[in-house]
Amino acid sequence: MINKKYFDLISKRLDELIEETDNYHKDLFKAAKYSVNNHGKLLRPALVLTTAEMLGVNPEIALDPACSIELIHTYSFIHDDLPSMDNDDLRRGQPTLHKMYPEWLAVLAGDYLLTYAFEVITNTKNISDSQKVKLINTLSKRAGGNGLIAGQVADLSWEGKKIDFDQLKFMHINKTASLFMCAIEFASIIANINPDEKKHLNSFSQKLGLSFQIADDILDVTSNEKTLGKPVGSDIKNDKATATAVLGIDKAKELLHELHYFAMKDLEKLSYETSPLEKFSKKLLCRVN
Numbered sequence: 110m111i112n113k114k115y116f117d118l119i120s121k122r123l124d125e126l127i128e129e130t131d132n133y134h135k136d137l138f139k140a141a142k143y144s145v146n147n148h149g150k151l152l153r154p155a156l157v158l159t160t161a162e163m164l165g166v167n168p169e170i171a172l173d174p175a176c177s178i179e180l181i182h183t184y185s186f187i188h189d190d191l192p193s194m195d196n197d198d199l200r201r202g203q204p205t206l207h208k209m210y211p212e213w214l215a216v217l218a219g220d221y222l223l224t225y226a227f228e229v230i231t232n233t234k235n236i237s238d239s240q241k242v243k244l245i246n247t248l249s250k251r252a253g254g255n256g257l258i259a260g261q262v263a264d265l266s267w268e269g270k271k272i273d274f275d276q277l278k279f280m281h282i283n284k285t286a287s288l289f290m291c292a293i294e295f296a297s298i299i300a301n302i303n304p305d306e307k308k309h310l311n312s313f314s315q316k317l318g319l320s321f322q323i324a325d326d327i328l329d330v331t332s333n334e335k336t337l338g339k340p341v342g343s344d345i346k347n348d349k350a351t352a353t354a355v356l357g358i359d360k361a362k363e364l365l366h367e368l369h370y371f372a373m374k375d376l377e378k379l380s381y382e383t384s385p386l387e388k389f390s391k392k393l394l395c396r397v398n
């Protein structure tokens with residue numbers, strides 16, 4: 110789905126970043142590699158590179174910070190799939206990590222990816238220490254207790270419950286939009302853009318992330334297992350609160366189009382040529398998995 114040049118650059122770097130060792134704990138890295146290299150679409154790191162290049166930065170400079178977001182995304186999947194959370198056997202059409210390795214190793218592989226993400230930022234070449242501190246601050250906020258983790262708490266606490274639209278928005282913004290917002294903020298930090306442009310980009314990224322999750326909720330009821338890489342209707346089976354459950358399919362589709370429209374309006378306020386982000390958004394909306 111994403112630009113092949115970026116996809117290859119990111120996959121190669123992710124593979125290099127996870128060490129291979131003959132040491133006593135080598136299974137930790139094997140397990141982490143299994144999940145990191147397991148056919149993800151790499152949307153979040155690609156969003157960093159797309160935005161960075163649009164803002165005039167060589168994407169190679171943004172590559173390691175971009176990979177750090179994918180490491181966090183992968184950890185969140187590993188933990189989300191665990192028996193104590195969603196208890197899923199399949200991820201991207203392949204056995205989940207705790208089905209391939211002991212559950213304790215899956216927990217630790219997730220922990221390792223979470224902590225390693227920050228080390229990767231500190232080791233990044235060609236960006237200043239003050240930019241690194243800003244990246245670390247942004248990543249810890251977006252992945253933290255008022256970001257990704259808040260979204261996961263909402264997701265698990267509201268299983269089987271009737272929620273309203275405000276709760277749905279809270280959950281989707283934190284669980285899903287957080288890392289998309291983080292990706293765009295990373296590019297803004299690395300390109301050192303002015304606060305006004307940053308504000309418009311942040312507003313765009315929240316709508317992009319939210320519409321990505323709404324599209325995901327719609328696909329869960331309209332797609333098929335082969336295309337999705339997981340059973341259709343899994344949200345309904347797991348009693349998940351989704352946009353289609355809260356709003357119905359037609360209203361969810363309407364909301365998706367409205368978000369896209371206003372996301373494009375945000376881009377119009379920027380002084381940059383924004384067609385790369387327009388294309389990226391369209392691909393997300395038209396995706397099939």
Ligand code: GRG
Nearest residue numbers: 149150151152185186188189257258261285325
């Ligand atoms: C465990 C803290 C913690 C968080 C877990 C990732 C997550 C939060 C839950 C997984 C389930 C879910 C519906 C997440 C919402 C985000 C979403 C739709 C992810 C799918 O992202 P893609 O399509 O995945 O980019 P790939 O497989 O391409 O990497």
